[in-house]
Amino acid sequence: MAIKLAWRSLWRNRRRTLITVVSIGLGLAFAVFFICFAEGVYHQLIEDTVRMQAGHVTVENKDYQAAPAVDLFVADAQRLRARIGTLKEVQKTKLVVLGQGVARSGTGTVGVSVMGVEPSVEVGMSVLPRHMVSGRYIEDSDEALVVIGAKLAEHLHLSEGKKLVLTTNDATGALTEALYRVAGVFRTGVDEIDGYLLQMPINPARRLYALPEGSATQLGAVLWDSGDQSRVLRRISTMLEGTPDKAYPWQEIIPEVASYIRVDKSSNLIFQGILLFLILFTIFNTILMSVLERSREFSVLLALGTPPGLLRRQVMVESFFIGLMGCIFGLALGGGAAYALQVYGFDITKLYGEGLSISGAFVSPIVHAWITPGTLFWLGVIVIGATLVVSLVPMRRATRVNIVDELR
């Protein structure tokens, strides 16, 4: 009977109920859409960054993090790579040699970040090869070819085919120099990348830094699903026991990006909290008004011998129904919009212009939302749960009537 009374009572004032349901739905749709949009940005940022750098899980020498230096390399990188590659969660492994140097052309000098990579791996993995603006990306067989960023090229007045000299200290500490030609120029729009990054094939990088064959400063594992990161990290750490190497999650390798995501999520939480408060206030207002309008009816029910608990249950069920209808509407609308954005993406250069970066990390111009059943489920649970909490006051009010006065 409580359910029947609750459902029918909602439709006594059809307009008010519909307005409330639509308000809840729009608020929730807004929340769902922007959460999924934000998750999409984070997901894309993480994927682009880890694939351009050293994977979701990175193996380095234990002392490398404290003081990065080329002589702190992963010694048995090839064998370790083979073992890591057998894990089903791992999509690809990559070896990277990271170092510093000074690039010099006929017109100037610039300090650069040198990244020795496996071009055949990078082509299917990193965003960089897709952002060449002139020339071509490097290939595994290239010996003295490099790709540089557009700002670096501009600074040194370099273009495809031009020469540059790279000067650095190798793993033994000796000063070394080598001559390279520019195979191509890339533009990501991120100043930190375009102005300072120089990539070359990994073998020439090893020779430049006097590293043994097969070694690398970083061994990266790129995963099919970033959700498997913890499990993979544990397994790789087990493999590394007794070695001078250690496995790190990407959050420790690229802390600026992790920190940005953390801070952004916190500020989003505040925004979502405000939205939730507005949704709940709407529900509270509607239910309380509905209860106050029915004081006489509740008095009659109490006079007939209705247990107060049954009346309170009726009010709670009314709140539940309103919350549920609003939820279904909001999740369908917001989820539908987020799904469309997940499938088709949105070109954020229309809003922010070219070259958007976050904490020095590249952000793809086409952003896709990231919608998961878990997101929708938990948002629905939160709204309905909070609805039930918010209905406590109207519930109590329903039974705190003076029967005699109301029936007078």
Add this chain to the structure above:
Amino acid sequence: MEEIVKISGLTKEYGQGEVAVHALRGVDLAIRPGDFTVMAGPSGSGKTTLLNLIGGLDRPTAGDVSIEGRSLSKLSMSALSRLRRDRIGFIFQSYNLIPVLTAMENAEYVLMLQGVSTVERRDKVRRILKEVGLEGMENRFPREMSGGQQQRVAIARAVVSEPALVLADEPTANVDSKTASGLLDLMSRLNQDKGATFLFSTHDQAVMKRARTLLLMQDGQIAYAGAPEDELCEENGE
């Protein structure tokens, strides 16, 4: 037979000190099973207050009300609620049907509270709705019925659970005289055929004349208790 209702020294005051209103002043009353008792009197004489106290809807300032030997003052709020559910039927002046429930659902409401099975409930309600002349209107909502029809549903709701006592606060006040007469016939028939005990309050002379026992209330006391003489009814009714 023992009284269904026994009242001794019943007093009800509202407010305190100089602004205190003495709604009832030491009322004594006994109502036997099968009584058809009508309370009359001017507004403010204490009729509704007395009904509310007998129905356990309010607590007296002093004195005691017993229903079937159970003192209401010794009962908790939840026990009073159960007593009202099981032993007392209410008929209100403004019908007070639940607008979102049909005639059937309104009438069966108390039976539902008592935990009577759906089949038995529906069967009892169909019979009582037929008795009150509403056969075929089970699925109508209050907004689809006249005042008289709504009051018949209210009467059905009050008597379907065969309570010990039916309290009616001016049940014919909001209907025309012809309908009122019909309602009185109905309640009188229920009293005679089923032995339902009725206690009314009214301003209506016609109702007063149909009483088996007439109580005249004046300033919170029972000024007269006895047979409904025509003169008395005309003096105190409308």
